[in-house]
Amino acid sequence: STTIKSILYYNKNKIRKTFEINTIGAMALSFDWRWSWKQKIPxxxxxxxxxxxxxxxxxxxxxxxxxxxxxxxxxxxxxxxxxxxxxxGSLGFFGLHDQLVLYKENAEVEILNILMADKEEYLQLRDYFMQTMQKDISNLQRTMSIFNEKIEFRKFKF
Known part of the structure; x- marks a missing residue:
């Protein structure tokens, strides 16, 4: 079996972000739809x-x-x-926390914010992270803001 070592984020058929599995420092479930610390209101x-x-x-x-x-x-x-x-058909399934947020463990605190649009996507992501990281996303910390100061990283505190 092939082991996936990175997650690629595509936008308009171009790779916009790459997350190596071993650089993920923290994960959380969030309501926040932002995808970057620098994201501003246009x-x-x-x-x-x-x-x-x-x-x-x-x-x-x-x-x-x-x-x-x-x-x-x-x-x-x-x-x-x-x-x-x-x-x-997923109203009420997620509650408010329908975004899976991956935090890279580096000085810039890069994130990848994944909207789980339905229960099937959630189950696919849950299976993926159980297989690759032995991490059950249903047990993750839940937060309203993707930049919550209480999120704990493996090597440092955010």
Whole structure:
């Protein structure tokens, strides 16, 4: 049997990240969909949110309505994951923690954040990590933020 020694992350048929199995320093289950410490909100979304806020203030004369419009916009973004799981038949299976986060053990703390879209993907990943690392992902620490300071690495604390 062939032993897989690395995980490749593809985007548009190009390899974007490579994780050697022996460099994984920590794993966690998360709700956070970010994929990089440097990931920021694009400027066009910031402008859009400011315009939504100003529109709410302008149309009603009350700043609280601008906040309500922004809350509604953010709520709709957050519910897209729930809708995806509803369509895939996995709503309620994961709870909130449907992202498997792999942390490379290096100074930059590189991560690979894997969205598990349905129960079948979860089971495939669980089997894979049981075979390669003897690690059951169902017993991993659960966190809301991928950059939680309580995540413990093999050689250092994050």
């Amino acid at each position: 400027i066009y979304i910031k402008v859009f949110l400011v315009l939504w806020f100003l529109l709410g203030c302008y149309t009603t004369g009350e700043p609280i309505n601008g906040v309500a419009i922004i809350f509604t916009f953010c709520f709709s973004i957050l519910t897209t994951k729930a809708y995806m799981h509803l369509l895939n």
